[in-house]
Structure formats: C-alpha cells, structure tokens
Amino acid sequence: MSQDMMRGHLDGLVLAVLTTGPSHGYGLIDALRDRSGGAFDLPEGSVYPALHRLERAGLVASGWSEVAGRRRRVYSLTAAGRRSAEERRSEWRSFSAAVERVFGGGEAGGAAVGTTGTTGTTGAVGAVGA
Amino acid sequence: MRRLGAARRVGGVRQADAAQQADDVRQADTARQVGGPTPYRSIEAYADDLAWRLRVGLRGRRRIVSEVSAHLADLVAEEESAGQTPQAAARRATARFGAPEELAGEFNRDCALHSARIAAWALVACVIASVGAAGLALRGGAPAAPWPNQAVYYAVPALLAQVAAMCAGTAFLLAVIAPWLLGRTPRTLATVVRAQTVAVLALAPIAVVSAGNIAHAGWTEGAMSALVALAVPVAMVFSVRAGLRAGTVAGGASTLDVIVDCCAALAERWSWSARWYGLVTGTWAAAVERMPRLMSWLEMRRHPWRSAVTISAAAGIVLKLPDLVFKADVDLPAAAVEALAAFLGYCLFSALLGLRTREPSDAVGVEGLAVGPA
Numbered sequence: 001m002s003q004d005m006m007r008g009h010l011d012g013l014v015l016a017v018l019t020t021g022p023s024h025g026y027g028l029i030d031a032l033r034d035r036s037g038g039a040f041d042l043p044e045g046s047v048y049p050a051l052h053r054l055e056r057a058g059l060v061a062s063g064w065s066e067v068a069g070r071r072r073r074v075y076s077l078t079a080a081g082r083r084s085a086e087e088r089r090s091e092w093r094s095f096s097a098a099v100e101r102v103f104g105g106g107e108a109g110g111a112a113v114g115t116t117g118t119t120g121t122t123g124a125v126g127a128v129g130a
Numbered sequence: 131m132r133r134l135g136a137a138r139r140v141g142g143v144r145q146a147d148a149a150q151q152a153d154d155v156r157q158a159d160t161a162r163q164v165g166g167p168t169p170y171r172s173i174e175a176y177a178d179d180l181a182w183r184l185r186v187g188l189r190g191r192r193r194i195v196s197e198v199s200a201h202l203a204d205l206v207a208e209e210e211s212a213g214q215t216p217q218a219a220a221r222r223a224t225a226r227f228g229a230p231e232e233l234a235g236e237f238n239r240d241c242a243l244h245s246a247r248i249a250a251w252a253l254v255a256c257v258i259a260s261v262g263a264a265g266l267a268l269r270g271g272a273p274a275a276p277w278p279n280q281a282v283y284y285a286v287p288a289l290l291a292q293v294a295a296m297c298a299g300t301a302f303l304l305a306v307i308a309p310w311l312l313g314r315t316p317r318t319l320a321t322v323v324r325a326q327t328v329a330v331l332a333l334a335p336i337a338v339v340s341a342g343n344i345a346h347a348g349w350t351e352g353a354m355s356a357l358v359a360l361a362v363p364v365a366m367v368f369s370v371r372a373g374l375r376a377g378t379v380a381g382g383a384s385t386l387d388v389i390v391d392c393c394a395a396l397a398e399r400w401s402w403s404a405r406w407y408g409l410v411t412g413t414w415a416a417a418v419e420r421m422p423r424l425m426s427w428l429e430m431r432r433h434p435w436r437s438a439v440t441i442s443a444a445a446g447i448v449l450k451l452p453d454l455v456f457k458a459d460v461d462l463p464a465a466a467v468e469a470l471a472a473f474l475g476y477c478l479f480s481a482l483l484g485l486r487t488r489e490p491s492d493a494v495g496v497e498g499l500a501v502g503p504a
Contacts, residue, residue: 025197026204043228044205048197049236056244070204073197 010050012092013040015059015077015085022076024067025051051075059084170224171217173202183234185375186241194237202227238375243305243315245372246322250305252365253298253329259361260291260336263354271354273346277339286339290332296475297329300385300483308388311395317382321484326369328482330362337362385484386431434486442473 017031029044054060059081170176184191209219264287276283304318341359397407418425430437446469453459480486
C-alpha cells in the first residue's frame, strides 16, 4: 500500500487501535501491523507525530508509566477521541462502501457487456473497466 | 612511561573514535546518495540527530527524544533476540524507525501549525480590542490631549487596524477555520506566517499609541488601551514563535482555493447553507452563461487585476451606500477614495496573502502530504 495513502488515514487508524485499550507507541505500531495482516508497514517513527497531533487535538491523553521494566509513554483515548474514532469509522464505512460499489460496478458492467451486450452507461463503464 | 602509555591509549581511543565518526559520516553520505536509510551505530546517535533537527521547544524535544529512545530500545531488544549483534541491531532498529529528518520535519510542521493557530487567535483578539478602542475614542472616550497628537491618535488605529484586520483575518481563516471546516490542514503555512507578520507590524504602532494614552483617557478607554498595549506584545511573541518554527516554508496552496473549499465544506454541513451555496453557485453559473465577458471581470483566479478593479469599485459604492440610503447624501469623492483604498490594499497585500495566484482550482494540498503535483 502506498505510504502517502496510509499516512492520510494514520490518525484514524491510531484512534481505531486505541479503542481496544491504552497502548504505547511500540505496542501501537505492532497492533497496527498485526491487525492489517502486515499491509501497513510504515516506518515505526511515523506513529509519533500522529499521536502528538491527536493529543494536541484533545482526542488522546498520555502519561509516563513503567511497562515491562521500561519507562514508556502510554496513550489512551479521551471521551472526544472515542467519539471521533466512531465518527471516522462510520465515515470510512460509507466511503469504502461507495468506492466498492464504483469498482464493483465497473466489473459488473464489463460482465454485463460480455454476457448480454447491454449498451448505454453500463456498457461505457464496462468499456472503461476493460 | 606509564603516563606515556596512558596518553598513547587515550590518543588511540580518540583516533578510534574519530575514525568511527568519519566512518559513520561516510556511511550516512553514501546512504543519502543511494536514497537509503541512514545507518546509525547506536540509539544515542539517532536520538542526537533527531534532537538537533527538532524545532519544537525544549520540553517538546525532551519528550520526543525520550519516547523515541524507549521505542528504539524495544526495537534493538527485538533485533538482538533475533540474533543480531548490538551494532547491527541498532542499525536495523534505526532503519525500521525511519529517517530522522522526515520524522523531525513532521513534528516541526505540526508544531509550527499549532503555534500559528495560537498566534491567529491572539491576533484576532488584538484586532477586536484595537477596533473597540478606536470605536470608543470616536464615541467621545478620547483623552482631551491625546498622545502624541490628535492626528496620529485617530489616524494610526483607523488605518492600521484595517490592515491588521485583513491580515489577521486571513491567518485565522487559514489556520483555524479552514482546518475545522475541511477536517484537514491546507498547505498554507507560509501564507499564514506572512499574514501574521504583517498583522503584527500593523498592530505595533497601535499598541504604542494605546500605551501612550492609558493614563490620559477615561476608565473604559484607558482599560481598552491597556488591553491593546498588553495584548499586542503577547501576540507578537506568539507570531514570532510561529514564524521561527515554520522556518523556511515556501509556496503552498492558494487562499482563493481554500476559500472555495471552505464554502463547499460549509454547504455540506447544514441544509440552509447547502441552499445558499446552491443559490449562489447556480446564479453565478447562469450569469457566466449569459454574460461571459462581463462575468470574466469578476473571475479573480483568471483575471486578478480586472476583478480587483471591479470589486474595489463595488466596495467603494457599497461602503457609501448607507449614507445614500439613510441620509440621501451622494458623496462620490468619498466613494472613489474608498475604492482606491481597496484597490491599493489589493495591490499591496494580495500576493502576500495568497489572493493573486493564477493556479487552476484543483485539490488543495494537505500539510505534510503530497496531493497532486508538487
């Protein structure tokens, strides 16, 4: 996946990971990689500007704590962050469903042209898809 | 002999350090030339390099470096448990973490934007206070013998507050309103910093005049003058900090494009704004279709100078319209002066505020992201 595309959604993804519970940067990037099946393989440092940005926006709170014998800064969602994560999730779902319909429509159009010889808009989409 | 031996050993260690440093620099240069990640022999070297590049204030830098060092320590432990030597583990860990210049760049950009937002709020507050003080003075709150003299006391706030309002308003639109409406930050940091600089320069003489008249004025006017005299230096500090953190940011999106995007985003928020947006854009499109030549005089992105002349003339008429309606006073010279002032304002500040770009209205880039051609 393109890193630019990934970066554009990083804030939302970080919020989504934090909905499962507080985490430090290392754990967060690990969870991100695991939950994406290895598709999101960003430079690990890129999660920190996102975390600081979200904290500044009041969506995330943080504090130092000892985790497994190491001093780490642990991030957790605020109430506003939880709301924002939910909003982003529903926005993303409607957006991805629309994209899916467009891409899926292209394939369906192509199939329609191939099988029934339909002309008009569907045919045009099929031609573009082909 | 012992001393000589120790000196030789120290010298040998120094030579080895120097050789290692030179080797590091060579490796880093080679890596940069081939476009690969810069190798670091230790977490400390990486953290030092990152700290040197950060422009986020002392406390922010300390926090970032601690967090990054803790994360790198985890990565090194992970690499070592996978069988890497300490040096190889550090190299691999720092490569996985990403280039410090990119990381620092993102932190710096976010921090500069945050500072610019604070400065924008402060400047807007100063402008409101300045306009309030000028209004009170005009409504009889002025001291009997203003400092330094009558003309300066009235002219400086009246003229410079307009400039400050225009620049602070633009900075506020770009740094506060646009990110709120669009849900992303337009790539206009350079314009924001320029606008804030001019706003501060315009507000500084107002603050001086206000400070000089605190004691002579009545209680309300004196309090307002004191507010202006105190708030402007604070806003100045915030603006300078934002400017320093922004560094040498150049270019960016056009303010006109941001305004267009904001209008579209506003239309999506509420049904009444959608109706207004539809009405305005529909009317505009119909007018362009019917009178293409005439309407081209208002196309700011295609014909900036033509549209500036038209809008300035309209502004001159509109500003004097209340006199015409309520007092039946047709003051044509005053309307001409207002129009000239508006045009002069455009000539002086349009390029600075990103209002005179002839770029097409494609997507507004997002700060920190490459959207469309750079």
